[in-house]
Amino acid sequence: MRRGRFTGYWLMLPAALWLGVFFVIPFYSLLATSLYDPQGSVLTGYDVTYHVANFWDALREHWDELWRSLWYAGVATVICAVIGYVLAYAIAFKAGRWRNFLLVLVIAPFFTSFLVRTLSWKLILADDGFIVDALQTVHLMGDDDRLLATPIAVIAGLVYNFLPFMVLPLYASLEKIDVRLIEAASDLYASPSRGFLKVTLPLSMPGVVAGTLLTFIPAAGDYINAQLLGSTNQRMVGNVIQDLFTDTGDYAAAGALSVTLMAIIVALVVIYIRKAGTEELL
Amino acid sequence: MTGLQRVGRWIGEHLVLAAGLLVLVYMFVPIAVVMLMSFNDNSASRNVYAFKGFTFDNWANVCQPDGMCEAVLRSVGIGLAATLVATILGTLAAFALVRHDFRGRSAMNTIIFLPMASPEIVMGSSLLALFVSAGFGGKLGLVTIFIAHVMFCLSFVIVTVKARLAGLDGNLEEAAMDLYASEATTFWRITFPLVFPGIAAAALLSFSLSFDDFIITNLNAGQTVTFPMYVWGVSQRGVPMQVNVIGTIMFLISLTIVIGNMLAARRKQPA
Numbered sequence: 001m002r003r004g005r006f007t008g009y010w011l012m013l014p015a016a017l018w019l020g021v022f023f024v025i026p027f028y029s030l031l032a033t034s035l036y037d038p039q040g041s042v043l044t045g046y047d048v049t050y051h052v053a054n055f056w057d058a059l060r061e062h063w064d065e066l067w068r069s070l071w072y073a074g075v076a077t078v079i080c081a082v083i084g085y086v087l088a089y090a091i092a093f094k095a096g097r098w099r100n101f102l103l104v105l106v107i108a109p110f111f112t113s114f115l116v117r118t119l120s121w122k123l124i125l126a127d128d129g130f131i132v133d134a135l136q137t138v139h140l141m142g143d144d145d146r147l148l149a150t151p152i153a154v155i156a157g158l159v160y161n162f163l164p165f166m167v168l169p170l171y172a173s174l175e176k177i178d179v180r181l182i183e184a185a186s187d188l189y190a191s192p193s194r195g196f197l198k199v200t201l202p203l204s205m206p207g208v209v210a211g212t213l214l215t216f217i218p219a220a221g222d223y224i225n226a227q228l229l230g231s232t233n234q235r236m237v238g239n240v241i242q243d244l245f246t247d248t249g250d251y252a253a254a255g256a257l258s259v260t261l262m263a264i265i266v267a268l269v270v271i272y273i274r275k276a277g278t279e280e281l282l
Numbered sequence: 283m284t285g286l287q288r289v290g291r292w293i294g295e296h297l298v299l300a301a302g303l304l305v306l307v308y309m310f311v312p313i314a315v316v317m318l319m320s321f322n323d324n325s326a327s328r329n330v331y332a333f334k335g336f337t338f339d340n341w342a343n344v345c346q347p348d349g350m351c352e353a354v355l356r357s358v359g360i361g362l363a364a365t366l367v368a369t370i371l372g373t374l375a376a377f378a379l380v381r382h383d384f385r386g387r388s389a390m391n392t393i394i395f396l397p398m399a400s401p402e403i404v405m406g407s408s409l410l411a412l413f414v415s416a417g418f419g420g421k422l423g424l425v426t427i428f429i430a431h432v433m434f435c436l437s438f439v440i441v442t443v444k445a446r447l448a449g450l451d452g453n454l455e456e457a458a459m460d461l462y463a464s465e466a467t468t469f470w471r472i473t474f475p476l477v478f479p480g481i482a483a484a485a486l487l488s489f490s491l492s493f494d495d496f497i498i499t500n501l502n503a504g505q506t507v508t509f510p511m512y513v514w515g516v517s518q519r520g521v522p523m524q525v526n527v528i529g530t531i532m533f534l535i536s537l538t539i540v541i542g543n544m545l546a547a548r549r550k551q552p553a
Contacts, residue, residue: 008382012390015375015436022433023397026408033411083305090302094295100548102306104540109309111490111536112316115513116529119521120312123319163309192291213399221401224496228517238403238497245407245501251414258407265401 033255051252058256062240066257069236070264072151072226073219076158077166080215081208083159084166088207089200091167092174103171110164118157118228125153125229149231157225162218166211173207174200209276217265237261313533320526340523347522353512354528360424360508361492364431369485371432372439373477379440380447397437405434406498413502422504430502431495435488442487446480479547486539493532 037051059066091102109117124131125147135141147153177200185195223238237257244254323337345351375394379387397405409430413419418426454476458468496510503511513525 008384011378026412029411030408087305094299221403
């Protein structure tokens with residue numbers, strides 16, 4: 001097609017400027033914030049004093065929350081991967097003409113308010129809710145045991161909220177698999193489980209990798225589930241960053257924690273993609 | 283295959299489907315609870331976590347809780363504004379990335395991917411750091427929310443429209459040109475209508491992302507209250523049952539749109 005030499009630049013420019021000014025540059029501001037002199041405040045202003053000790057102080061103080069975030073997000077991601085795989089597999093291979101309808105059902109809850117849904121989990125897991133009642137009746141839980149305000153509640157909430165991010169990429173890569181390959185495996189006397197492990201699972205790895213990242217990253221930064229479903233013992237690093245920014249006004253520590261979280265995630269993602277060996281992600 | 287193996291296979295196949303459906307049920311339990319609670323008559327009780335009786339009152343008096351409907355309208359307004367701008371900028375960018383070659387294109391592709399791969403708390407706090415260091419710390423409000431929402435919607439719009447554009451059959455455009463359509467006519471009569479479903483999907487996604495965002499908004503909103511922030515606020519006290527009405531309405535509207543889209547797509551390409 002004919003077109004001007006610079007059309008591409010002009011079309012790209014507005015979006016590039018917006019992302020540049022409000023996404024890329026803010027990371028520099030965040031980095032600067034993390035190196036502020038901790039004596040400053042929103043009112044008196046800050047000086048960038050390259051106070052690297054901010055990192056050390058923030059980490060020493062909030063190591064528990066940081067570690068817990070990664071741990072919860074990791075467990076939630078693994079559970080999401082397992083049950084998300086089952087759902088994606090069922091839709092891709094077993095649902096027949098109901099495929100599209102079931103896909104809609106996967107996305108539909110995602111369009112309902114995140115906070116309202118999470119609050120409704122609070123209700124479901126409540127001390128006098130039907131799940132706790134049922135578990136107590138069959139003596140899987142003691143009379144004084146509870147689900148709310150435990151790690152189980154927070155992880156259940158994380159799994160629930162980020163499950164669609166796992167199912168959709170998994171479905172996309174399962175759907176692309178040529179069924180004849182699986183049939184060939186079974187013609188060559190592979191048992192269904194062996195066929196799955198040797199053919200289906202490896203071919204769906206791009207979906208597994210994409211789904212894992214799309215689940216783990218937001219889950220590690222989330223604090224809504226920890227706040228609504230957990231107690232102070234389940235605080236995650238997001239809760240701390242939020243509080244430091246809005247309540248305490250300790251911008252230096254908040255910035256240092258934010259930068260640390262981002263750095264850890266980037267490092268984990270790089271290692272993970274190397275190990276999983278999927279290049280077609282980006 | 284022996285009969286026994288066949289029975290085993292049948293159970294196996296249906297077990298997967300059954301397990302999958304069970305996962306779907308798990309996804310819908312909270313929605314069902316939200317819907318149920320929208321009819322909860324708890325006017326006499328302070329316990330918001332129990333179903334006390336059936337009533338339409340919450341639906342009749344949706345706007346009774348102080349500030350809730352204002353927050354909903356504010357979220358709708360922000361969502362519409364952010365969607366409009368993000369969709370326009372994103373569509374232009376998608377055309378640039380798919381149809382034009384320019385220096386820095388692959389770098390742009392990476393930068394577009396990054397907002398989708400960053401935790402919201404980091405994006406929100408870095409934007410706040412920028413606003414504070416630029417002297418806007420005291421002026422947080424509608425404008426800063428709008429800026430933030432356009433920022434995180436842009437990537438999703440670009441990716442969605444790009445996918446649609448990349449799947450387009452270039453022959454149709456060439457055919458139009460061969461039939462002496464000008465470049466502008468070809469664009470408006472052929473290209474744009476074909477890309478439009480992608481743009482519409484991107485706009486829908488963008489609106490729901492904006493309407494639902496809490497983490498980034500909360501950091502950059504100042505005193506302005508959006509619907510998610512309202513819900514957050516009341517979750518510390520007692521949640522008015524009307525919140526569930528709004529949740530139910532949101533669910534029904536989005537379900538209608540998504541299913542309507544699906545049916546429209548099915549009619550266009552008969553199986």
